[in-house]
Amino acid sequence: KPTVNPDKQPARYATIIFMRELARHEDQLFPFPIYRELRENTPVRFDEDRNSWDVFRYEDVHRILKDPAAFSSRRGLEVRGETLLTMDQPKHTHMRNLVNKAFTPKAINDLAPRISSITNELLDQVIQSGKMDVVHDLATPLPVIVIAELLGVPAKDRMLFKEWSDTMVKGVEGSSDEAFAQMVAERDKAEKELSAYFLAILNERRKQPEDDLVSALLQAEIDGEKLQEQEILRFCILLLVAGNETTTNLITNAVRLLTEQPAIQNQVRQNPELVKTTVEETLRFYPPIVAIGRMTTQDVEIGGQLIREGQQVVSWVGAANRDPEKFEDPDTFLPDRKPNPHMGFGFGIHFCLGAPLARLEAQIALEIMLSRMDDLSFAKTTLTPIPSPFVFGVKSYPITFSAR
Ligand code: HEM
Known part of the structure; x- marks a missing residue:
């Protein structure tokens, strides 16, 4: 029965180091056989190295994400103040309702034409050359430009933006205390700069509202209660941190799959109505976020194991998404898989x-790439994984193609 050992690293530290099984780059580039082994042999286990529980089966992960009272999202990570992501109920419900008002599916769908033209403009720059780096040329700039426009950030500040948001999601390279301290310092600096930047925008929009998310957040109100300035600031920063690199990795992982399996690439190119389900299957098969952390608020039993109050629990969505108990033929990519109850976007209140x-x-990025480019092929080079144990993605993904 493990208890918290005060000589060990605090939980905050444990969340950002890889498990021993995934120490090698090759395994980070393709962790699924390891996930499978762990799911089959030690579905719920305590990892001494990281002072953390790990859970790998679909059913168990689902149960954890469904029970925010026993599995809290406040896990000592809130060094820079609380956000939606780290709040518990009832505060979370209140905040989520407020931001939902400004972040509706309708508001998002209205962005489609703009997302298409940004994608086309980005592809125009590489189409003649017959080669591109998917990460650098499309998957990174697209979400940054879209979120910047959504928030009302002027185009000239976009690259500043990208740097800040990159710094804020950067994992620690190596496992020394110095590396950790340096990462925290860099993140804090980026956060301060971003906050100052958003504060200026906030003040402008307060005087002169525009048709953007910041103005909507300033207006958003429930039961006469508005969001506080600090809450809006932290929320804007959360959108960058939670939304940019994840979307970059989703687009890149989808293209990676299509180059690994040319038959599927052709099938989807010939049947563009499969793009939607292909994106969902990518979220299951190559999920950008592979692990979700929680902290127990009470003693709980998961998969026959007793987990004591106050323990860190990591839910391995990357493993759960390939659980044969839930998905038929889980290690096969089916571009038309339906239903597809993957947990690539998490589950439950968060x-x-x-x-x-x-x-x-x-969807738009894939659709346009497949319609403008034939024979997407990986330009074989060494791949480097994103150095975060929670993320599945690569730092760059060079491809060749023939323009249509
Ligand atoms: C929450 C994944 C894109 C904003 C989450 C969670 C996951 C996730 C797994 C749940 C975390 C938890 O339960 O602790 C992804 C993936 C994305 C993506 C894989 C891209 C493919 C975005 C984008 C935005 C965004 C584009 C915003 C512009 C958020 C926010 C939360 C969240 C605000 C917190 C919600 C809450 O706690 O109620 N995301 N995300 N994400 N995501 Fe995303």
């Missing part, structure tokens, strides 16, 4: 707020 936006961007 289900990804940005899911409609991420889906739309990925």
Whole structure:
């Protein structure tokens, strides 16, 4: 029965280091055989190295995400103040209702024409050359530009934006205390700069509202209660942190799959109505977020194991999404899989707020790539994984193609 060992790293530290099984780059580039082994042999286990529980089966992960009272999202990560992502009920419900008002599926769908033209403009720059780096040329700039426009950030500040949001999601490279301290310092600096930047925008919109998310957040009101300035600031920053790199990885992971399986690439190109389900299947098969952290608020039993109050529990969505108990033929990518109850966007009260936006961007990006380019092929180079244990993605993904 594990208890918290005070000599060990605090939970906050444990959340950002890889499990020992995934120490090698090759395994981070393709962790699924390891997930499978862990799911089959130790579906619920305590990892001494990280002072954390790990849960791998679909049913168990689902149960955890469905029970926010026993599995809290406040896990000591709130060094920079609370956000939606780290709040519990009832505060979470209140905040989520407020931001939902400004972040409706309708508002997102209205962005489709704009997302298409940004995608086309980005592809115009590479189409003649017959090659591109999917990460650099499309999957990174697209979500940054879209979220910047949604928030009402001027185009000239976009690259600043990208730098800040990159810094804020960067994992720690290595496992030394110095590396950790440096990462925290860099994040804090980026956060301060971003806050100052958004504060200026907020003040402008307060004087002169525009048709953007910041103005809508300033207006959003429930039972006469408005969001406080600090809450809006932290929420804007959360959107960047939670939305940009994840969407970059979704688009890249989808293209990666289509280059690994050319038959599927052709099938989807010939049947564009499959793009939607292909994006969903990517979220199951190659999910950008592979692990979701919680902290127990009471003693609970999961998969026959007693987990004590106050323990960190990591739900491995990447493993759960390929659980044969839930998905038929889980290691086969089916571009038309239906139903597809993957947990790539999480599940329950914290289900990804940005899911409609991420889906739309990925669908449009794939649709346009497949309609303008034939023979998407991986330009074989060494791949580098994103150095975060929670993320599945690569730093760059060069491809060749023939323009149509
Ligand atoms: C929450 C994944 C894109 C904003 C989440 C969660 C996951 C997730 C797994 C749940 C975390 C938890 O339960 O602790 C993804 C993936 C994306 C994506 C895979 C892209 C493919 C976006 C975008 C935005 C966004 C584009 C906003 C522009 C949020 C927010 C939350 C969240 C605000 C917190 C919701 C809450 O706690 O109530 N996301 N996300 N995400 N996501 Fe996303």
